[in-house]
Amino acid sequence: MALVPWLFLTPAMLMFMVYVIAPIFESIAISFYDWDGLGTPKFIGLGNYIELMGDPDFMVSLKNNVIWFFGFLLSIPMGLGLALLLNQQVFGIRLAKSLFFFPFVISQVVIGLVFSWFYDPTNGLLLHVMAALGMDPVAILSDDxxxxxxxxxxxxxxxxxxxxxxxxxxxxxxxxxxxxAARLEGAKGWTMLFKIVLPQLRPATFIAVVVTIIGSLRSFDMISIMTQGGPYGQSRVLAYYMYEKALSEYGYRMGYGTAIATVLFLLMLVYIIFVLYRVYKQEQETD
Known part of the structure; x- marks a missing residue:
């Protein structure tokens, strides 16, 4: 009977090894070569990584990833606030929930285009809002x-x-x-939230933090749609810079691009190991 679970797991494990694990190691191996994707690869050892350390565009991309990391964390308290606001039994609340959830189900491309129009310094909604407040227009997507x-x-x-x-x-x-029981003890407001509600929301918070942070490190779509890395490469992140170097007309440097991808992978790996360690410690405390 102990063999039965492994019989079910084996096909999935084989697929995971072939399509996930093997490409990761192949990508890391390519990062040690100077290769344009077509010709003969030339082994250069740590040359790509040494070049990265002196590449100002890489440093800008890394800095922007840090901004994405901390900026994206704001979605967690904002999501909690909206959930508390919408967790009511009133007429029309289902429609309100659907409207607030709608942004998640539409394409990132659509959201990028909508915000590009919103930020348009010539006729965007932001322009009219700032004009109504007596402020000068700001070209956000053109300001480095x-x-x-x-x-x-x-x-x-x-x-x-x-x-x-x-x-x-x-x-x-x-x-x-x-x-x-908390109400009978006189708990209400912030005390109820922090002492009773939030501890029970720990699983939701854990998932929100994991997904949000990984999403911040993988950011690509919005940048590609809204600025294509501009102005002057100041909105690049590691994922977009990797694409530019490895797969666009600006680079075709597969080795250098995979070196950037490897750095991004290591950042994610450190975070994933930290998360798994925290989960393990929580399970140990529960037991």
Missing amino acids: RLVTYGIVVAGLYPQTAYCMILYLTGLNNLRPDLIE
């Missing part, structure tokens, strides 16, 4: 100091909706006996 923050705001739009759904699901599964 603001462009990354503008794209992060666009990315927060669907990510907040996802976190909201996670928390709404968690709120529907709260233990009513604990809530009632």
Whole structure:
């Protein structure tokens, strides 16, 4: 009987090894070569990684990934706030929930285009709002100091909706006996939230943090649609810079591109190991 689970797992494990694990190691191996994807690869050892350390565009991309990392974390408290607001039994609340969740189910391309129009300094909605407030128009996507923050705001739009759904699901599964006991003890407001509600939402928070952080490190779509890395490459992140170097007309340097991909993979790996360690420690404490 102990063999039966392995018989079911083996096909999936083989597919995972062939289509996930093997390409990871192949990509790492390519990063040690100077290769344009067509000719004969030339082994250069750590040459690509040494070049990365002195590449100002790589440093800009890494800095922008850090901005995405911390900026995207705002979606978690924002999603929680929306969930608490929408967790009501009033007329029309289902329609309101659907409208707030809508950004998550539409394409990232559509969201990128909508926010590009929103930021348009000639006739965008932001222009009219700033004019109504007596402020001068700002070309956010053309300003190298603001462009990354503008794209992060666009990315927060669907990510907040996802976190909201996670928390709404968690709120529907709260233990009513604990809530009632806390009310009898006089708990309300912030005390109820922090002492009773949030501890029960820990699984939803865990999933929201994991998905949000991985999403911030994998950011690509919004940048490709809204700025294509501009202006002057100031909105690049590691994933987009990898694409530019390895697969676009600006590069065709497969070895260098895979070196960037390897750095991004190692950043994700460190985070995943940390998450797995925390899960293991929590399970040990529970046992």
